[in-house]
Amino acid sequence: xxxxxxPNVLTTEAKRTTTTPRHLHVAGxxxxxxxxxxxxxxxxxxxxxKLMCMALMAASFNLLFGYGGMLSFGHAAFIGSAAYIAxxxxxxxxxxxxxxxxxxxAAATAVGWxxxxxxxxxxxxxxxMITLALSQLIYxxxxxxxxxxxxxxxxxxPRGTVLGILNLxxxxxxxxxILAFTVAGLLFIYRMVNSPFGQVVIAIRDNEARAxxxxxxxHGYKLAVLxxxxxxxxxxxxxxxxxxxxxxxxxATYLASTEVVIVALVGGIGTMLGPLAGAxxxxxxxxxFAESKFPVMVINGLVFMACVLLFRQGIVGTIAAAxxxxxxxxxxxxxxx
Amino acid sequence: MSDTLNAILxxxxxxxxxxxxxxxxxxxxxxxxGLLRIVNFVHGAQFMVGAFLSYLLLVYFGIGFWWSxxxxxxxxGLVSAAIERSMISRLYNIDHMYGLLFTxxxxxxxxxxFRYWFGSAGRAYVVPESLSGVVNLGFMYFxxxxxxxxxxxxxxxxxxxxxxERTRAGSYLRAAHENPQLLRTFGINVSLLLTATYAFGAxxxxxxxxxxxxxxxxxxxxxxxxxxxxxxxxxxGGMGSVKGTIAASFLLGIAETVTKIAFPQAASMAVFxxxxxxxxxxxxxLFGRQESTR
Numbered sequence: 001x002x003x004x005x006x007p008n009v010l011t012t013e014a015k016r017t018t019t020t021p022r023h024l025h026v027a028g029x030x031x032x033x034x035x036x037x038x039x040x041x042x043x044x045x046x047x048x049x050k051l052m053c054m055a056l057m058a059a060s061f062n063l064l065f066g067y068g069g070m071l072s073f074g075h076a077a078f079i080g081s082a083a084y085i086a087x088x089x090x091x092x093x094x095x096x097x098x099x100x101x102x103x104x105x106a107a108a109t110a111v112g113w114x115x116x117x118x119x120x121x122x123x124x125x126x127x128x129m130i131t132l133a134l135s136q137l138i139y140x141x142x143x144x145x146x147x148x149x150x151x152x153x154x155x156x157x158p159r160g161t162v163l164g165i166l167n168l169x170x171x172x173x174x175x176x177x178i179l180a181f182t183v184a185g186l187l188f189i190y191r192m193v194n195s196p197f198g199q200v201v202i203a204i205r206d207n208e209a210r211a212x213x214x215x216x217x218x219h220g221y222k223l224a225v226l227x228x229x230x231x232x233x234x235x236x237x238x239x240x241x242x243x244x245x246x247x248x249x250x251x252a253t254y255l256a257s258t259e260v261v262i263v264a265l266v267g268g269i270g271t272m273l274g275p276l277a278g279a280x281x282x283x284x285x286x287x288x289f290a291e292s293k294f295p296v297m298v299i300n301g302l303v304f305m306a307c308v309l310l311f312r313q314g315i316v317g318t319i320a321a322a323x324x325x326x327x328x329x330x331x332x333x334x335x336x337x
Numbered sequence: 338m339s340d341t342l343n344a345i346l347x348x349x350x351x352x353x354x355x356x357x358x359x360x361x362x363x364x365x366x367x368x369x370x371g372l373l374r375i376v377n378f379v380h381g382a383q384f385m386v387g388a389f390l391s392y393l394l395l396v397y398f399g400i401g402f403w404w405s406x407x408x409x410x411x412x413x414g415l416v417s418a419a420i421e422r423s424m425i426s427r428l429y430n431i432d433h434m435y436g437l438l439f440t441x442x443x444x445x446x447x448x449x450x451f452r453y454w455f456g457s458a459g460r461a462y463v464v465p466e467s468l469s470g471v472v473n474l475g476f477m478y479f480x481x482x483x484x485x486x487x488x489x490x491x492x493x494x495x496x497x498x499x500x501x502e503r504t505r506a507g508s509y510l511r512a513a514h515e516n517p518q519l520l521r522t523f524g525i526n527v528s529l530l531l532t533a534t535y536a537f538g539a540x541x542x543x544x545x546x547x548x549x550x551x552x553x554x555x556x557x558x559x560x561x562x563x564x565x566x567x568x569x570x571x572x573x574g575g576m577g578s579v580k581g582t583i584a585a586s587f588l589l590g591i592a593e594t595v596t597k598i599a600f601p602q603a604a605s606m607a608v609f610x611x612x613x614x615x616x617x618x619x620x621x622x623l624f625g626r627q628e629s630t631r
Contacts, residue, residue, distance in 0.1 A: 071434050118613045121620040125376050125433055126572060130616065133569040136562070137609035144602050254561065258441060265438065297449030304442025308435050309424060 024323065028273070036179055045175045049243050051276075051283045052182040056236030058263035058275035063189050064229040066270030067198065068222065069205030071124070074115060074131030075233050075260045077138040080252030082108040082234030087154040087247035088147055097160045097168055101181075101238040108234025109227050111138065116223040123208070132254065139252045153248030157241055168242065178239050185232050190272055192228070201225050233260070255297075262300055265307050268314025277315040346477055348594040354483045354552065356590020357490030360583050361545035362567045363574065364494050365538035367582045368501070370571075372514050372534045375425065375436030380542050381564025382447040387413050387543025388550040388559060389451060392462050402465035402547075409547045410540035417539035421532050429531075451557035459554025486548050493544065494583045501579060510534065562605075569612040 039048055057079055064070045086104030089095045095103070119130040142148045149155075159168035168174045192198050204211040204218055212218050241247040250256065259282070267278025285303065286296055307314070313321060362384060369377045390412055391405035400408070420443070428436045468482040501507040509530060512520050517527045546560075553559055566589075574585030589608050596607040603610075 065434075071437070118616045122572075122616070125437060126576065128434070128437060129376065129568040129572055130612070133565055133572070133609050133612055136565045137606050137613070140606045140609075254565065258445065261438065261441070295449040295453045298446050298453065301442045301445030301447075301449060304445060305424070305439055308439040308442060309427060312431075312435070 051279045053240040054279040055275045060229045060233035061264045068225045071128040074135035076256035077135035078108040078230040078233035079237035082237035083241035083247040086238035087157040087241040104238030105234040109231045112227040112230025116226045157245045268317030271316040274316040352591030352594035356587035360586035365541035369538040378440040379443045381560030382444045383542040384546040385560035387546025391547040392555045410543040413543035414536040414540035418536035421535040459556035462550035464551045
C-alpha cells in the first residue's frame, strides 16, 4: 500500500461553521435556550430528556470525529460503562445522583484511556475497526461480570435527590437537571474546540504529519481528546441510566454505537449544534414511527444511507452553508453597488 | 499427556472450523478493501443473507444444500453488484469513512428487515444427507460435514489467492489498486472491475453463510458478532495482504477455541484481547511497516 497524503476530505465536506457571524450564533443559542426552558410545558418531557442524552453522546462522537478526525465505532463502551457504574453507585452504594454521575464519567474516561492505549496509533478506518472490536470486548466483560446482572441489567435505579433539596423523581426537576448538564457539556465542547488546544486537535486532523513536524505531541493530544470525548459520552450514558432508571446490555451493544453515529451524521458532522438537531430528528422519527409496525432499525438504516449519499453536511451543516452562501452573495452585491 | 491431547484436539478442530468461516469472510473483506478502499461493514449481513437464502430455499422450495451453495452466492453477488453500481460507487471520491458509514446503514436495513420478517429466533438447518455422519481420523472422530467446511474454505481461499496473484484478471486488480488512472488509459474498464470485485467479495460472504448454516443457527443477527471478530482478524493480519488474512483467520479461530479449555468465559473475548495486545506491543503491525489507511 502506498502512503499518500491526500487532503482529508472531511475538512471540505464538513466545514467548520465558526465562519458564520457572531450575532447569528448568539441569537440562535439564546432562542434555543429560551425554547429549552419552556419546552417541557409543551412537549413530552421524557422525550426531551432522551433527546438531550442522545445529543450529549452525539456531541462526544462529533468532537472525536468531526474535530479530531477519529471515527469511533466504540461509543457503546463509554456509554455502557458509565450507565452501569452510575447505576451501580446509585442503587447498590446509595450514593447521591451527582456522585453517581461523576463515577460513571470516571469509568467512561478510564475506558477511553484504555481504548487510546490500543488504538491511538492507527488512523482512519483502522481506528474505527479497532474501537468496534474493543467495544465488543467490553460488551462481553459486562455480559460476564456479576454486578451487571447479565441479561436482566440493573433495574429500578433510584434517581435520588441532589444536594438534599432537588427531588429528581419529579420529572420537571429531572428535566432541568439534565438540561443543565447538557448545556454545560455542549458549552465545554464549544470552548474547547475554539481554544488553542482545540485548534491543535483540528490541525492534527487536517495533517498529522505536519503537526508532528511542528513539534506537537500528536499522540498525547489525540489521547486527551479521546478521553474527554469518552467522559462526555459517559455523562450522556449516566444521565440516561438515571432517566430510564435501568442500565442494560442494550447500552453496550454495537447498535448503541450506531445510533450515536446516525444522530451525529444527521445533525451535521463538525458542527456545534448538529448533535442537538440530529437528536431532535432521530427522536422525532422514532416517535413518529412508534405506532407503525415498521421496524425502527430499518428506518434508521435508510436514513443513514440517504444521509451518506445525499445529505453529508447534515441539517446544521446545510443550513450553515446556505447562510454562508447568502452572506457571500450579499457582500458581492454591496461591492457592486 | 494423552488426557490433555484429548482435551485440546477436539477444540483444535473446532477452531479450524470457525477459522474456515472467518477466513472466507476476511478474505472477501480484504479483497474488497484492497481495491475499493472501503471497509464493507455489510459483510456480516451478506453472510447472514446467504445463510437465510439457503434456509428458505430448503424450507420453501425443497432445494438442497448443493444447489444453495451455488444459488445463494449468485443472488447475493448480483444484488450487491447492483448496490455497488447504484450507490457505493458514488462514494469513491470522498473520504473512505463514508463507505464504512454507508455499509453500516445497509447492515441495519438488512438485519432489521430479516428480524421483521422472521423474528429473532435462530433456525436450524439440517446437515445435508451426503455429508452426515462422522469421519474416523485415526486419532479422533470428526463430523464429516465440518471436515467438508474446512476443506471447502481452504480450497476457496487458496483459489482466491491464486486468482489474484497468478491470473491476468488478478494482475488488473493489483494494477487498479496501484494506479487506476493508468489502467483506464490502457482501456480497462476499471469501474466494472470494481463492481465485479465487490460482487465477488459479497458472494464469498454468502458462501460462508451457506456453509455456516448447518453449524450455527440461522438468524438475523448471526452475522453481527462474527463480523466484529473478522474486523479484528483483518486488523491483526494486516489490511492489505490476503495471505496474512488467511493465516490470521485460522490461527485465531484455533486460539479462540483452545482458550475455552483454560478460560471458558473468555473464549469470545480471546480474539479481541490478542488484537489489543498486538497493537500495544507492535503498533507498527505484525509485518513491520504500518499501512496507510487513507
